[in-house]
Amino acid sequence: MLPLKDTDKPIVQKLLSAGCCARCVLRFCCVSVQAPYRQPPQETLELLRAFIGQKHDGKVQNSSTADDSSHDAAGEPPSKRAKLDPSEAAADSQGHACVCVVCLGVLQGLCGAEQAAKVAEAVREGNYDFDTLLLSVSLPAQLCVREHSCWLHVKKEVRDKGLALTKDDVIQVKEAFKWTMQGLIAKELGGVAVVTKSSFEVGVEFTHPETDSDCHFLGSSCPDCFKPTKNKQSVFTRMAVVKALEKISDASFLELYPCPPTRASSSCVPQDVQCLHASVFVAGRYNKFCRSLPQTPWLIDGERRMESSVEELIAAPVLSVFRADGFNFSSSGREDVDVRTLGNGRPFAMELLNPHRSRFSEVEMKQLQETINKSSDKIRVRDLQIVNR
Template identity: 75%
Template sequence: MDAVETDVQSKGDSAVVPTVMEEGDAKPADSDVCAVCLGVLQEFCDEAYAIKISDVVKAKNYQFDTMVLSVSLPAQLSVREHSCWLHVKKEVREKSICLDKDDVIQVKEAFKWTMQGLMSKELGGVPISRQTEQFEVGVGFTHPETDSDCHFLAGICSDCFRPTKNKQNVFTKMAVVKALEKVSDEKFLKKFPCPPTRPARKCIAQEVQCLHVSVFVAGRYNKFSRTLPQTPWVIDGEERMESSVEELIAAPLLSSFRAEGFNFSSSGREDVDVRTLGNGRPFALEPLNPHRTRFNKAEVRQLQETINQSSDKIRVRDLQIVCRDAMGHMKEGEEDKTKSYTALIWTQKAIDKDDITFLEETKELKLAQKTPLRVLHCRPLAVRERVIHTMSTCFLDTHHFHLKLRTQAGTYIKEFVHGDFGRTKPNLCDLLKTETDILELDVDSVDVDWPPSIPE
């Protein structure tokens, strides 16, 4: 059996645990495979299998302080458990014994109760904790011989097994359990043997899945290049730029955390031709399924230096490991926070210093901005109200000046300058009564008080 390959959004490391009997090996006609657990508790619920699973975990070399075992059993096993329960219920009723279904331990729980303790011992006494769920070891089993056991339920409870575009198999564990809750005992017993018949083969053990919860790395980045996108620029399946801010930051972090992928987010984004200066733009990177998670302050500082030495196009500061809850601070006040910019402006009409000084007296200028033409392909058409709080100017020559702006987050600066064919009102063309365009744009500050500043 081949191990499943993982990708950037991988759910975890996997490895095949060898079993005594392969799929093709059949039991004789007088099989002793349990009719309910399909061999899960008979063949796999022991110290030997716990050692095999633990060896896989050790080989992956994860860092973790607590763990939890997750178990995936064939959906048809629920049908067999239900059949067995109906058989037991009939027997105890005849003997006037009081027994509720909740008093019966399910196969999955019996397996977990036994194996978690054995695995904890093999892994050096690591605590089992469902509350923290820091590190998850997943084991699964299939049983092709009895796959059709639950098919009869579709004829009784068809509404539980509606196919969807993303669902390859409608007979999921959840759907089967839901159907069993609806079907009457009488209908069930007409369609399925009670007690269930013994299978010829035991279950097949699947890959052992290892998954560490994500960690979160936050910081601020400066971008000094006007040819570097924030995220990979992919057109028709091809990356059109050599690199990106995201990739330059992620590469050293993925290597150090030994992660299988990442998610990147930031407080807004700049265009490829816009620099981000000042204290930089807040960002967060989530390494997926990291194998290493313990870093002291000196090691995090070294990670920051590694990023900064890898390229002169970006610089990172205030790098730190944060908790998931802290991530919300980056998006808080998304509409209310302010940003500051410096733009190099060109005017068609010749100007002097007095022609632009009135802009400094313009406060709280309200704009109505239709979705810019340049982003209309990826954003819905809408009219957004934005505010330019303050402006200041620096005259350069008769056709150029620097314009500094402090604006509401989400303001399209380029469109305010050239008007975007009248889609932004008012615009700088209207204010100066001449055609204007923007030649360069810098982000001077993103006024979000997160992540906390770390002294250099």
């Protein structure tokens, strides 16, 4: 049984008729229990049909006629109403799932064992040190537009039933995705916990080129929300689209965008899984014994003036052992190239970016310190240790 109420029936009917997948129907009905999202979507679809009293004979019965009359009563322009054929509901005439008009397939075929196996494989290939992981999801900005359209589609039913329900109560696509995928990924990785806070993050990104233009009408309606920036390929970022949807009136939106959204012929495209470990910080003190060694690489007009530097002599062994993608080097002051640093040495710290190995014992840090010291007679390191930010 699904945790739905009788007042949800007209909402379920309208969403299925509009072409929403089973999991998106649950989201719009504000189902916050995770278990229904984890069961096979076809089973959930059958339960939803039974809930609203539909008899499934190979096609989903739909109430497009009733929907059209309600649109007419609301005064919506006929050109913007979606004409729904009975075969264009949550499944086609053979019972195969069509692409959801809201999540564009993210909560359908892209949210199961096959995708979990791909994520787990990417994690294993990265060969990271981790005990837990955080799953993050990046979705196309146009999903916000489509969700807003579907929300307006059911808003009248919500208002007529006197329900205390707002758009913010709808479960987000990324939350439903995580609820569905967390257990599958944990199983693929041998029981590793997928948590809400971890130093190791696994990012899953989706794009949908077919509907990239869905957001463009907002550019003319809310131009203040879309300002070009140097680092962004498109002005239609997710945050900008959300801001524009908060400003645009329901009437203006319905004039410019179909309600419910039109169907897409393809699902979202999953991009490469990105793994990222939080920075690890290493600190210590260094002595410099050479009078021709700069603290950092010395470049003038793109040409190197000295063959090495304190930074490079320390960083090379550290990067190799931590298997980090890069580093930032900082020190407590600096000395001229021809000045030695004696005594207790100068304090320094390194931020190691995306380290694949992050856990070291005191003995291993001592061994790393000796490796640095044996690599050159120009410097010496002491008190090498892992520290917090």
